[in-house]
Amino acid sequence: MSAPFPHRHLLGIEPLAAEHVVSVLDTAETMREVLGRPIKKVPTLRGRSVVNLFYEASTRTRSSFEMAERVLSADSLSIATATSSVQKGETLLDTAKNLEAMNPDMIVMRHGSSGAPHFLARHCKAAIVNAGDGFHEHPTQALLDALTLRQKKGRLEGLKVAIIGDVLHSRVARSNALLLAKVGAKPVLCGPPPLLPVGVEQYAPTTTRLDEAIEGADAIMMLRLQRERMSGAFLPSTREYHELYGLTVERVKKAKPDVVILHPGPMNRGVEIASEVADGPYSVILDQVTNGVAVRMAVLYLLLGGSGGEA
Secondary structure (H helix, E strand, C coil): CCCCCHHHCECCCCCCCHHHHHHHHHHHHHHHHHHCCCCCCCCCCCCCEEEEEECCCCCHHHHHHHHHHHHCCCEEEEEEHHHCHHHHCCCHHHHHHHHHHCCCCEEEEEECCCCHHHHHHHHCCCEEEEEEECCCECHHHHHHHHHHHHHHHCCCCCCEEEEECCCCCCHHHHHHHHHHHHCCCEEEEECCHHHCCCCHHHCCCEECCHHHHHCCCCEEEECCCCHHHCCCCCCCCHHHHHHHHCECHHHHCCCCCCCEEECCCCCCECCCECHHHHCCCCECHHHHHHHHHHHHHHHHHHHHHCCCCCC
16 A cells, blocks of 8 residues: 555645545544543554644644544644744744754644645654645545544445535635545535635535535535634625525435534534534534544554655
């Protein structure tokens, strides 16, 4: 089998082949078994060091990486840039050089600028994992979403997956569309015209009609309105947005009877998703959180302790 990731980094879904994706998902299934044990600790990455470098706020992603590192017995250091020298004007390159001088085995990075992890990969010997960069990609989120779908549906090939909401600002939408297409699923992107970026059709079919996107869907993935990234008037109001694009119980009925509902979080209840849907029988949102730890354990293992290495 080929190496788990090209060039010993995980910078995005785009460079990966379908077999890379399957390798991660299969490994993550094994990691879920570890998480189900009474003592959730294995010595797999003992002696390996991981730096979590987060320039943006995060709850699920950062916590699940930290949990994954602890379960695998890696030594981890988490750096919150709000309390680091970044606030004193230190550049990303200088931060990278200082981290490199500490000789970590891996750096997990979230950054508001697209391409920042790629920049780090060019200047550091450590393996780099992209935990979300700007509007670009969020590869581990797409992998955990795929794992959740495969567990619930038994397959990925042929599934219609409606990805709905703020596609323009969503790195999750981009990574999921790329991954689903690679494994033979059928992603559909949907949102109001101002929130569908120019050229997005190259990743998946698009529509501005919610009912069309949902009709016959095997899975529906709702995206949060990222108001913090909106510099203009993209929408009249969140109330109008919910009326036109919010996922309600009535709208879920247009999908297949066994549809599953996903959301990368954090949720804006009453905006993109109704509480009755988020907490309802179709929701697999908490399964996504559990799978997030398993997938990140798999990524750590394959890059640092498994059959990985230079492609």
